[in-house]
Amino acid sequence: MLIEVAYAEPARVVVKSYRLEPPATLGDALALVAADADFAGVDAGGGVGICGRIASRDTPLRDGDRVEIYRALPEDPKDARRRRAAAASRSGRS
DSSP states (O other), X not given: OEEEEEEEXXXXXXXXXXXXXXXXXXXXXXXXHHTOGGGTTOOGGGOEEETTEEOOTTOBOOTTOEEEEOOOOXXXXXXXHHHHHHHHHHTTOO
């Protein structure tokens, strides 16, 4: 089966295709990525998914799946919004 693995940062994007023997799981794909120099420094700890949906490492893959490695958020979105709202109220903006 042929799958695609994608990872993006602000300064770089890595997208590669891999051929796996069925049955294969998301964990099998991540093992290939860990050994690939193009993905050096990539941490899958921020989460992984298949075609835009969060998935666990034991999720079976199908031919044509796109495995996505997500980055951890630099800041909790709720905290960021609270900080912006507090700054706006201090400056007199709503």
